[in-house]
Amino acid sequence: MLEIAELETRHVGPISMNVSGGECVAILGPSGSGKSLLLRAIADLDPNAGRVALNGQIREEMPACEWRRKVAFVPAETGWWADRVSDHFADTDDVGDLLAAMKLSDAMEWEVSRLSTGERHRLGIVRALQTKPRALLLDEPTASLDGDMTTAVEELIRHLLAGDVSVLIVTHDEEQARRIAGRSMRMSDGQLTPEAGAAS
């Protein structure tokens, strides 16, 4: 379970919420309301205050590097630092199944500069799953994907949920929230409220 208590960062919070293992929570809300900042704060990428824990282990009691391997974050804009796709993966054999699921089996040979936005995003998700995280933070994971690929990503999320991973997903797509999330929250001016009339 991912526990967040009184989390505050620039323009956002205090926010308290829990995401159980195997649960997917969607965060909806207008652009600029602080959805991405919330995910960044949970991943400890920006200075923040409050208590964040995974399965009872408090974030500050482990090195930041270990935390980010357990709580993986895929930002809306994926970052790349080398020329070849394979240089961004620790072990390319390890992710064969994930690449196949994302229809990217040949991608390791490709040049980063020639990737489309959608390919970058799918590769970003595969890359984040290399460390076998127990919680996954996704920032608009399907914003640049077509229908088939969106379905593939949602399938992958369901597969992770079946493996007891906690998933927190920022999306603009309310239909998507209904499809994969057990419950939805709405972000407005840095404050998070349960979505009225949400399913379940």
Added chain:
Amino acid sequence: MTTYISLSNLDLVGASVFLVLNAVFSLVLKLNLERQLLTSCLRMIVQLLMVGLVLKAVFAVSSAIVTLLIAMIMIVFAGREIWARQERRLSGMWGYSLGAGSMMFAGTIVTVCALATQIQPQPWWTPQFALPLFGMILGNTMTGVSLGLDTLHSSIFRERTGIEAQLLLGRTRWEAVLPSTRRALRSGFTPIINAMAATGVVSLPGMMTGQILSGVDPQEAVKYQILIMFLIGGATGLGVLGAVFGSVWRLTDHRHRIRLDRMRARST
């Protein structure tokens, strides 16, 4: 061996003929360069005359405190130059003190070591030796440090998403920033590496030229020049390393985050 030939003021006027000729060309060809030529030329004359007077006085007084004071003034100006040459720099006091501090640290250690062990004037801080030596070392360290910091800061700013992507995979701040650090160190080291490689082939270094013109045996002048190049190279390297690693440390934190909020773009 030739001896030192003193220059008269008339000699200087004579030497300025070609520069004046350039100004005339500028007027005739309407290049609008004559004003700039004139003002920078006057600035050079005034600055050098004043430095000549100051050095003459300092050498005459030959006091450790006055020598130290002059060295400190040189550091303040060079530090300000490092600060001004960066497109993006650390905010607050760090913006000035990290560059100036690394340069001061490296320049002072190297100068003092050279004076105390190799050149050995009596006393070791004798201003005729200490100040020109310190000036040459400081000037080169200043160039290296400002290039290194400027490259580091613009690289971290540009590569932010790539650096954060590495942090998100569980890499440390040092690992994630390593490509930017390497680029910055290389950029800081390049001028001195190029200078060492080209020296003597393309041009005779200024100090060596000066010694030869004042009647020193070329082989003696060469020895001095090699010593100076070693000192300059050593100090530049130390200064660049200190400044770049200090800045990486400042622009990241113990939770392995990139802290761009501690950096500011040049406002002008």
